[in-house]
Amino acid sequence: MAVGSQLTRGTQKKNVPTTFSSFMTSPVVTAKVNKLVGGEKGERFISSIVSAVSTNPALAKCDFNSILSGALQGESIGLIPSPQFGQYYLVPYGNKAQFQIGYHGYIQLAHNTGMYKKLNVAEVKSGELVKYDPFNEEIEFEAITDPLQRENAETVGYYAMFELNYGLTKKMYWSKERMLNHAKKFSKAFNSPSSYWQKDFDAMAKKTMLRQLISKWGYMSTEMQMAFESDMAVINDDGSKNYVDNPSVADAFTPQEDAIEVPQEQIQEEEPF
Numbered sequence: 001m002a003v004g005s006q007l008t009r010g011t012q013k014k015n016v017p018t019t020f021s022s023f024m025t026s027p028v029v030t031a032k033v034n035k036l037v038g039g040e041k042g043e044r045f046i047s048s049i050v051s052a053v054s055t056n057p058a059l060a061k062c063d064f065n066s067i068l069s070g071a072l073q074g075e076s077i078g079l080i081p082s083p084q085f086g087q088y089y090l091v092p093y094g095n096k097a098q099f100q101i102g103y104h105g106y107i108q109l110a111h112n113t114g115m116y117k118k119l120n121v122a123e124v125k126s127g128e129l130v131k132y133d134p135f136n137e138e139i140e141f142e143a144i145t146d147p148l149q150r151e152n153a154e155t156v157g158y159y160a161m162f163e164l165n166y167g168l169t170k171k172m173y174w175s176k177e178r179m180l181n182h183a184k185k186f187s188k189a190f191n192s193p194s195s196y197w198q199k200d201f202d203a204m205a206k207k208t209m210l211r212q213l214i215s216k217w218g219y220m221s222t223e224m225q226m227a228f229e230s231d232m233a234v235i236n237d238d239g240s241k242n243y244v245d246n247p248s249v250a251d252a253f254t255p256q257e258d259a260i261e262v263p264q265e266q267i268q269e270e271e272p273f
Contacts, residue, residue, distance in 0.1 A: 069235035070099040077223040103207035118163040125153035160209035
């Protein structure tokens with residue numbers, strides 16, 4: 001689904017909408033959204049985006065085109081726009097909205113391929129790791145079975161695995177220290193209070209595990225490839241992407257030369273879309 005400058009060109013005239021709601025309900029944008037998304041579905045899309053933005057003052061101050069482009073990017077790869085599902089978020093960076101996929105989004109995209117028999121990602125608690133042999137890909141755990149005890153136990157690492165329908169199985173384990181080093185190296189906003197590494201380290205860690213595992217060995221549909229390309233990017237009117245954070249070593253889909261610097265004081269301390 002192209003999200004180009006032609007989408008909002010009609011809004012750049014004299015009567016420029018002053019609120020996101022008026023922008024989204026303007027005749028030009030409504031017609032284009034309905035054309036790209038579809039009649040009744042387009043109406044629900046507009047309603048969902050307007051509702052989410054109305055609850056986030058910092059996001060409402062962002063460039064309207066970047067919000068719409070990010071939301072359409074999520075729609076084009078089959079993710080649900082509601083932040084309650086955690087499939088993708090629109091996060092204010094300066095005056096732009098950055099498109100971020102949650103780990104639930106990667107799980108949904110994998111499920112949509114129909115190729116994954118099993119897919120799991122989880123925190124590893126203190127005392128649960130029994131054996132880790134990276135050379136033979138042998139990982140053994142002894143899980144804490146009491147839910148409350150496990151919840152209160154210290155997280156020492158992260159585990160992800162998948163099994164494809166034809167039998168290929170891959171597993172990955174990272175210690176929390178390795179994950180912390182990775183986050184510090186590849187996230188420019190890591191130390192900001194608004195960074196999701198600070199707000200929800202475990203969720204970001206699980207997302208990282210899925211990106212690493214699937215990009216190396218998993219089956220990737222066209223939608224999943226688009227997701228890898230768009231994740232952590234500001235989607236421009238012409239469909240090009242600017243990346244706020246540095247790419248992961250494994251993420252060949254995210255060219256570092258396109259990265260943009262955002263001063264820490266411009267990063268909004270707000271919940272995501």
